[in-house]
Amino acid sequence: MIGMPDFLYRAKTASGKNTQGTISAASHREALALLTQQALFPLEVRDQSVSRFKIPFSIEFKRRIKAEVIADALTQLADLLANGVPMLESLRILADQTVDKRLSAVMGEIRDAVENGASLDDAIAEHSDVFSPLTVNMVRAGMEGAFLEEALERIAAFMRKQNELRGKVTSAMTYPAMLMIVGCLVAIFLIVVIVPMFETFFNRLERSGAGLPLVTIILLAISEVLTRFGLIILVGIAASVLAIRQWLSSETGSYVLDTVKLRLPIAGPIFHESAISRFCRVLGTLLRNGVPILRSLEISSASAGNKLLEKAIQDSAENISAGNLLSQPLADSELVPDQVMAMIKVAEESNTLDEVLVKISDRMDKKIERRLDMMVRLIEPIMLLTIGAVVMFVIAGVLLPVVDLNSAIE
Template sequence: MPDFQYTARDTAGKKVVGQIAAATEREAVRLLAGNSLFPLEISTDIKSTVRKSNKRVKGQVMAQVYGQLASLLRSGVPLLRSIKVLQKQATNDTLSFVLGEVYSQVEEGINIADAMAQYPKVFSEVCINMSRAGAEGGFLEDALDRVAKFTEQQEDLKGETIGQLAYPVFLGTVGSILVAGLVIFFVPKFGDMFDNLRERGELPAVTDWLLAFSESLRTVWAVVFAIVILVGLLVINNYFKTEAGRKSRDLIKIRLPLVGKVFLAFAVARFCRVLGTLLQNGVPILKSLEISSLAAGNRVISGAIDDATENITSGESLSKPLAQSGYFPGTVVEMISVAEESNTLDRVLIEIADNLEKRTARQLSLAVRLLEPIMLLVMAGAVLVVVIALLMPVIKMSSAI
């Protein structure tokens, strides 16, 4: 709920200044009257309002909101009352505030989609445009149901992907810390022990290299090197924030070994699902392509979709420019081409998304299963090199006695 600053008088005529949370200014007046306060002036707490409206709400929470709103509308509950019910039930401050604002705007006669569009960090483009089509076509509850299912599917896919990648990332982090700790803190303790062998030139090359590397990590040059690396990463990060940088990053992502095809398939699947869902809900093709281009999450794929949009505008097919881009699988392009001819594009796009997501989930699972033993072998190899490098001179010294 938004916070309202107020100046009021109590029953004794004393001026009172304070703050109260309410969905609307009218409700704030009612709450003050219930506390025997007579408002002289009420204004929105701008800082609080901006802070709350700029926060995001988790996708799973929004999926529940869309589903509950659809259920309430299907049960015959009026739209305004449905929004108010959800606003009262909301445990998230940002969600409660935004629903209160949407309620106020709808109460004033504004279309629910236009009210949602004021809060793009809470309501996605897909939700806004499907809600607009549903409100104008008289099937708002069905549109919201599809938004709920779409949002839930995307969140499940994201959660599954993060879950599968969590262990390899953890393994890599722990392994890197372990090897770095060995080289920086453990290896230098053997330096004095091997001084005689080094002076006689009998120290194995691998041991000599390891000791030199360990010593270099403890000097000022290591700090300089770390600073150079950090500055380089900051420069790269700033470049990736530019439009050209984002496109370069997205191109690198889809060309990475092992996981590149996974990133590409996820982007294509997301495009197909968003476009199919929007078309099913009566959103015009050009608007649907514009939204699905942004939703793909990859500038390279978005560029191919933008080219396809230009083709559609000039009366040509969608499949041809997608095929020419070289980023869309041949089977996907062929299915889109057939669907265009049979006028079943919306349904076929959803099927493509389902198949791609299932296939990609299997590929990701396989890639992770391959990655885990590779990472274990690399870490074990690094530790083994350190151990062998330290044992070789010890064995040499023992045999000389």
């Protein structure tokens, strides 16, 4: 066994007890065979050399694979299959040629699973940290309906569209975020470094009987607090952020956050329309690929990214189970715009729901881009004015005592 790779495994014994460990084998298949010979039922077997960074207490950190990289891999798989390359050979080629090391290892594991008799969708489902439920269900529908290549192409196109919109949002918010960071650093530098340089002068003025202006008193108080307790304040802010994030990850916190996000004056409509757009695109894409509507609603509700909309979609699923239409519970929730609701109602009657939902998403994405552009144009001058006001406050606090002293001398 010297020189053979080690495989980590989780398995069940004949008595049903869970066990785990490592086993040396020439391949994934041989590792499975060795475990079976030991009367173990393998639950998970993976190469120990896969890129995972571990620290004590079995906590694992996995490097995230970019959506664009996954989309490229799915497109390549579709091309290989469309050109008559067998499934196992296609997966082997992807595992060998994929530049991303983690995705290469994942594709290798998927190939091993398929070689051992698993279906492609089941093999993909084992890697839920890489492939979304939408991908798994569209692959399953493609295999059942004999249009796997087309389903893979559609998944890739969907992922690229979502990634493109995410990139536009990120690029739109980069400049305002940089302005805010620079403004905060400038303000802290002025208050913590520059203002204390004048403290001796201000003290002499007070001892001479000349009072200090209110602006200067406030500025000195802020400077003293930040200088003395700056580290404590920083730790407190960090602890508060962690506590708030922990609370927001709970069911109640998520619901409150999503409610607040929808009510924000400028960003609220963007959050709202983004959630509607994601829901429509995911649902339309799933329905177009033959995924049953109840399963499609379950996946699309989780993909919406808003707890309020998710609840409305789940209510719609219950409505459909009772034999009614999708549109009624969505309309009752008052979360979906009237124009969108009208299009969904007509699409249900004409049996073109999948096409209409994707068209709705395309239109809303364009509307979101316009709103983002407008929001950035509003935020930029507001941030510049805020930074200017802080700088002017510091300058006024420093210079006003000098002006008052000159006036008193004259």
